[in-house]
Amino acid sequence: MFDATATRAGPTRRTFLKAGAAVGGAFLLGFHLPSAMAANAETTVFAPNAFIRIDRQGKVTLIMPQVEMGQGIYTTVAMILAEELDAAFDQVVLEAAPPNDALYANPTFRIQVTGNSNSVRAFWLPLRKAGAAARALLVEASARIWQVDPATCRTDSGEVFHDASGRKASYAALVEHTAGLTAPADPPLKSTANFKLIGQSLKRLDTPDKVNGKVIYGIDAMPPGVTFATLAACPVFGGKVGHVDDSKAKSLPGVRQIVVLDDLVAVVGDHMWAARQGLEALKITWVEGPNAAVSSDDVWKQLRAASEKEGVTARSVGDATGALSKGELIEAAYELPFLAHATMEPMNCTVHLTADSCEIWVGSQVLSRAQAVAAKITGLPLEKITVHNLLIGGGFGRRLEVDHIDKAVRIAQQVAAPVKVVWTREEDIRHDVYRPVYRDRLSATLSGGRIVGWKHRITGSSIIARWLPPAFQKGIDIDAIDSAADIPYDIPNLSVDYVRDEPPAMPTGFWRGVGPNNNVFAIESFMDELARKAGKDPVAFRRDMLGKAPRLQAVLDLAAAKAxxxxxxxxxxxxxxxLQTSFGSYIATVAEAEVDEAGEIRVRRIVSAVDTGIVVNPDTVVAQVQGGLIFGLTAALYGEITIDRGRVQQSNFHDYRMLRIDQTPAIEVHLIKSGEAPGGIGETGTTAAPPALGNAIFAATGVRLRRLPIDRSLLAGRKVG
Known part of the structure; x- marks a missing residue:
């Protein structure tokens, strides 16, 4: 068991796998490129598949299919491929893959996308096979030169050895000898016992340039002659531009151009300050449209009414209706608000558009969609759209959308120079694609200290219906029901249904944790309520229903002991x-919190035990859980987007708060060693923190919180003891 402790950390969507089946079965990427790509006597690079390039100097270039947005995937994916290739890790360099669904599609989604905490899960086997196939070719090349059986050769750190004769050859020396060889379709993979890299806490490949300032994020792109632009869209979603008085803005130094489109206005300047000053000088009259009267009250009224309707059955076991009619019926409803992403790097995109080409610099989680939207707007063929995918300063699902690219390309159509379009923080928060509001209604009956009847109704927006339509089948959003339809507790009679309700005015999208956010919060809060009703300790109550979930039982025991x-x-x-089983991982989290007489909350300590299968880089897993817990605590304590007169009321970090460094609790993460395939880890901490905190607050005060963010007025003046 690996242990890692941080005293202060300041400084399923797995059911998408079912979506693969829904759109034609699981997709496994083909790695073999045309024979022209193979090395020959004239070439200086060995390129056996879409992911590996080895040159005659011994440099191993990994073409990275996934994007780096702080989750450490550049290092983790490199470790997986280098492990099977048996490459010397200090000779590995990375190159971001260009947009190409045929070569670099995520096997789960079947498009080139980074999300769903599935980079390791999706590419675990494909990348291992790619590395193993390349290694087999290098062994075969050396065996032919030495005229020995390939089975008598071995590899290590970028070299092939024939121990019987004492010969060895570097991968670099073998490059020109691989011409004409055919890679095996199903190469043998290493056993876990022979792993040399996987399981080690290696230093991240992207860290040095982040420390020394050399790293290039999307916002750092500076093509020659670039201009700067910032924009304003109608403050009411769906509104249009009415009239623009730009006389004052045009007189400001550095302002070059005012771009007026049907749904936005942009100011182009010599630098960002000029563009922003110009934007503030504009007098814009908006045609606000049909959403101008929408308020948060309207959204909640509609959602609550929808939650009273029967939904589409997502899962049914036994006779839930019958079981719920016997004994005392216990009911509760849980609500989660809209949330913004508020990524540290605000939305941005740089575009250079000419008559016959379009070049884009951006950080995107959906690179092929970024290319496709530019092609649609410009009418250019895909091969004329070049997308440079740069590092992302925070994604959290926001950059699974391409609205910022759409706007930048349309602005670039009006500008005779490269243009960098940067959203202000206010524009970013007020025109986000928000985590949906959710309402979860739960009902249960107990017998002998155990749950015998269970009903869970999930009501909320369907992101899948918009973002991945083929996966939205028979009225079920597979993301919205994640961690609910596959609840791990042994309950003999249960029913889970889903009611789709699209909120007025507000666009909704993926937010770190998405479906499991609301479901884990609702289920684990309700589990605590039921434990108290049954007169049992919350840990013991849960453990009694985990006989069919030994991995979850193990993390529960470990977290309880460590806490x-x-x-x-x-x-x-x-x-x-x-507790939760989300994104293919198993996690138990204990929060320790203090509530003072004014209702202020101090989270003192969090302990998480995690079984995420084979751990590629333990340090990265620990960091991701820590970051997710802090992200989730922030949402539980402060996160809420509200609407008045069709307008988002929050605008910056003063009214959309983040957890501060002095509020960050001591965090301990304990990893269970496992031989199972890797699970996802980037979002599990986010979904774990709110219910653990809510249950800790109940233990401290006796106040049950069923809505986030936490309403401190409910806790103020509460007498305890």
């Missing part, structure tokens, strides 16, 4: 537990 569950705490302090 000192059951040990006494001072008054106004409490511990809360939350």
């Amino acid at each position: 000192g569950w059951g040990n006494p705490l001072p008054p106004r302090m409490g511990r809360g537990i939350a």
Whole structure:
């Protein structure tokens, strides 16, 4: 078991696999390129497949199919491929893959996309096979030169060895000898016992340039002659531009051009300050459209009414209706608000458009869609659209959208120079694609201290219906029901249904954790309520229903032990537990929180135990869980987007708060060693933190919180003891 502890961390969507089946079965990427790509006597590079290039100097270039947005995937994916290739890791360099669904599609989604905490899950086997196939070719090349059986050769750190004769050859020396060889379709893979890189906490490949400032994010792109633009869209979603008085803006130094489109206005300048000053000087009259009267009250009224309707059945086991009619019926409803992404790097895109080409610099989680939207707008063929995919300063699902690219390309159509379009923070928060509002209604009956009847109704927007239509089947959004339809507890009679309700005015999209956010919060909060109703300890209550989930039982036991569950705490302090099986991983989290008499909350400590299968880089897994927990705590304590007169009311970090460094609790992450295939880890901490915190607050105060963010007025003046 790996252990990692941070005293202060300041400084399923797995069911998308079913979506693959829904759109024609699981897709496994083909790695063999045309024979012209193979090395020959005239070439200086060995390129056996879409992911590997080895030159005669021994440099191994990995063409990276996934994008780096802080989750450490550049290093983790490189480790997977280099492990099977048996490459010397210090000779590995990375090159971001160009847009190409045929070569670099994520096997789960069947498009080139990074998300769903599935980079490792999706590419675990394909990349291992790519590395193993390349290694087999290099062994065969050396065996032919030495006239020996390939089975008598071995590889290590970028070299092939024939121990019986004492000969060896570097991969670099073998490049020109691989011409004409055919890679095996199903090469043998290493056993886990022979892993040399996987399981090691290697230093991240992207860290040095982030420290020394050399790294290039999307916002850093500076093609020659670039101009700068910033924009304003109608403050009401769906509104249009009415009239623009630009006389004052045009007089400002550095302002070059005012671009007026039907749905936005942009100011182009010599630098960002000129563009922003010009934008503020504009007098814009908006045609606000049909959403101008929408408020948060309207959204919640509609959502609550929808949640009273029967939904589409997502899962049914036994006789839930019958079981719920016997004994005392326990009911609760849980609500989660709209949330913005508020990525540290605001939305941006740089475009150079000419009569016959379009060049784009951007950080995107959906590179092929970025290329496609530019082609649609310009009418240019895909091969004339060049997309440079740069590092992302925060994605969280926001950059699974291409609206910022759409706007930048349309602005570039009016500008006779490369133009960098940067959204202000205010524009970013007020024109996001928001995490949906959700309402979860749960009902249960108990017998003998166990749940015998269970009904869970999930009501909310369907992101899948818009983002991946083939996966939206029979009225079921597979993301919205994730971690609910596959609830791990042994419940003999259960029903899970889904009601689709699209909120007025507000666009909705993926947000770190998405479906499991609301479901894990609702289920684990309700589990605590049921445990208290049954007169049982919350850990013991859950453990009694995990006989069919040994991996979850193991993390529960470990987290409880490490957190000192059951040990006494001072008054106004409490511990809360939350379990989940999300994104192919198993996690148990204990939060320890203190609530003062004014209702202010201090999260003192969080302990998480994680079984994410084979751990490629333990340090990265720990960091991702820590980051996710902080992200989730932020949402639970502060996160909410509200609407008034069709307008988002929040605008920047003063009214859309982040957890601050002095508020960050001590965080411990304990990893269970496992031989199972890797799970996803980037979002599990986010979904774990809110229910664990809510349950800790109940333990400290006796106040049950069923809505986020936490309403401190419910806690103020609460007498405890």
